[in-house]
Amino acid sequence: MRKLRYQVACSLDGYIAGAQDEFDWIVEEPSFDFEALHAQFDTIVMGRRTYEIVHAMGERFPGKRVIVASKSLRQEEHPEVEVVGEELEARVRELREQPGLDIWLYGGGELFSKLLGWGLVDTVEPAIIPILLGGGVPLLASSGVRQRLELTSHKVYPSGMVLLAYKVRGARE
Amino acid sequence: MRKLRYQVACSLDGYIAGAQDEFDWIVEEPSFDFEALHAQFDTIVMGRRTYEIVHAMGERFPGKRVIVASKSLRQEEHPEVEVVGEELEARVRELREQPGLDIWLYGGGELFSKLLGWGLVDTVEPAIIPILLGGGVPLLASSGVRQRLELTSHKVYPSGMVLLAYKVRGARE
Numbered sequence: 126m127r128k129l130r131y132q133v134a135c136s137l138d139g140y141i142a143g144a145q146d147e148f149d150w151i152v153e154e155p156s157f158d159f160e161a162l163h164a165q166f167d168t169i170v171m172g173r174r175t176y177e178i179v180h181a182m183g184e185r186f187p188g189k190r191v192i193v194a195s196k197s198l199r200q201e202e203h204p205e206v207e208v209v210g211e212e213l214e215a216r217v218r219e220l221r222e223q224p225g226l227d228i229w230l231y232g233g234g235e236l237f238s239k240l241l242g243w244g245l246v247d248t249v250e251p252a253i254i255p256i257l258l259g260g261g262v263p264l265l266a267s268s269g270v271r272q273r274l275e276l277t278s279h280k281v282y283p284s285g286m287v288l289l290a291y292k293v294r295g296a297r298e
Numbered sequence: 299m300r301k302l303r304y305q306v307a308c309s310l311d312g313y314i315a316g317a318q319d320e321f322d323w324i325v326e327e328p329s330f331d332f333e334a335l336h337a338q339f340d341t342i343v344m345g346r347r348t349y350e351i352v353h354a355m356g357e358r359f360p361g362k363r364v365i366v367a368s369k370s371l372r373q374e375e376h377p378e379v380e381v382v383g384e385e386l387e388a389r390v391r392e393l394r395e396q397p398g399l400d401i402w403l404y405g406g407g408e409l410f411s412k413l414l415g416w417g418l419v420d421t422v423e424p425a426i427i428p429i430l431l432g433g434g435v436p437l438l439a440s441s442g443v444r445q446r447l448e449l450t451s452h453k454v455y456p457s458g459m460v461l462l463a464y465k466v467r468g469a470r471e
Contacts, residue, residue, distance in 0.1 A: 139312025268432040276458030285449035
């Protein structure tokens with residue numbers, strides 16, 4: 126079965142973007158194989174804020190289905206993606222049941238919180254960058270809901286980046 | 299020279315205590331040598347909130363000098379510790395210059411933020427517990443100040459706890 130995986134760069138103090146949405150703190154890691162990572166997914170799910178940031182940065186995802194969770198974006202103005210509003214839970218559930226490569230939860234913390242609450246997240250895979258940001262966009266939006274994890278792998282890179290992978294306890298096998 | 303080290307258990311989303319100051323989420327890790335950890339320090343520095351929590355839990359630190367950063371606690375009511383108020387920066391700077399074992403920054407995030415701003419923290423050593431808390435007391439109080447770190451060691455424990463150690467960039471050698 127395909128998995129929904131939250132793969133994201135994160136500061137040691139738990140932020141996925143700076144207070145002004147900046148990403149300039151993410152260190153270069155030449156030994157990390159981004160191509161191999163991208164090749165594991167055919168579908169990407171992201172929140173509206175993440176979408177606006179990556180879109181403004183000119184990032185595109187050729188050959189992948191991109192779902193943007195938003196109740197305010199208008200589909201006809203964003204033909205390159207699939208805008209999903211109220212029906213988000215049902216749509217993600219359906220996609221997760223379909224055959225295919227894994228689904229990449231690309232960001233951010235609000236969407237992660239919702240999907241986690243619905244039991245739709247299989248793994249959490251933060252790449253911890255050696256920096257403290259002292260503020261910004263949290264890895265997980267404040268929800269008050271605890272979630273036990275199971276560490277399944279770890280890898281340390283020359284830059285000091287630590288890639289951790291966890292299985293969400295209670296997620297399907 | 300002795301070091302001031304922030305050694306603390308932390309959730310994957312960057313909290314050192316739950317929203318009600320709880321610590322029950324910190325998993326048992328029988329293979330972790332707490333005695334060896336304690337033996338590296340002769341001085342402990344903590345914030346007032348951390349002190350009240352550990353004191354209420356009955357935790358004492360025999361044989362160690364314990365400094366509590368607080369402008370409200372009255373020294374005569376807490377003879378077992380040294381209460382330091384306005385003169386915190388000077389006092390910690392002085393202790394750090396003295397010979398001795400390392401100084402343990404025991405918590406919490408507010409005190410860490412202050413000491414980091416004053417350039418008095420040498421290392422950050424979080425033990426990342428495999429859990430998401432979705433809220434609580436942050437590892438680092440929101441300060442907006444970025445701090446680059448250098449990964450110096452990592453160790454993975456059977457429970458899934460990941461102990462990371464970082465040198466604060468720019469801290470003295």
